[in-house]
Amino acid sequence: MQDDFIEIIGFIAAILTTAAFLPQVYKTWKTKDVSSLSLPMLLIFFIGVFSWLIYGFLKNSPPIIFANSITIVSAFLLMYYKIRYGKK
């Protein structure tokens, strides 16, 4: 199969899974309600997304790099909110 076509499927995947995750970040930003988020879990997730990013670069996969560049910012923001608003 043509490489371009494969990468298009990857980008569709990247856009959909990233889009599904963003409302969670928006909701947390709006409500500042971080009670249901666990910091160790967010940290594991952050390291995981960081590893995907490295994997994307090593495999030369634009969709993986694209999706995880956005998701690592989201994951970082959620961690920040948890640390900032979690104590209240």
Next chain:
Amino acid sequence: MQDDFIEIIGFIAAILTTAAFLPQVYKTWKTKDVSSLSLPMLLIFFIGVFSWLIYGFLKNSPPIIFANSITIVSAFLLMYYKIRYGKK
């Protein structure tokens, strides 16, 4: 860089991001509380994960196939819970 090493990084990524997602599924299963989940969002996520799975097969990437095989089951379960318990 050696291919095996690249795939190991991918598997670390796959295990970490999958592990971070499972407690959410477990919590939903235990509490049956699906009020904070949106069905259109779950559907978008499910189609996204399905697309990643196709991408993983086309790119011949074991970590992508591994991570998304587990995640697609989780996404399916969350959709099932939402449809089954969402009306109450």
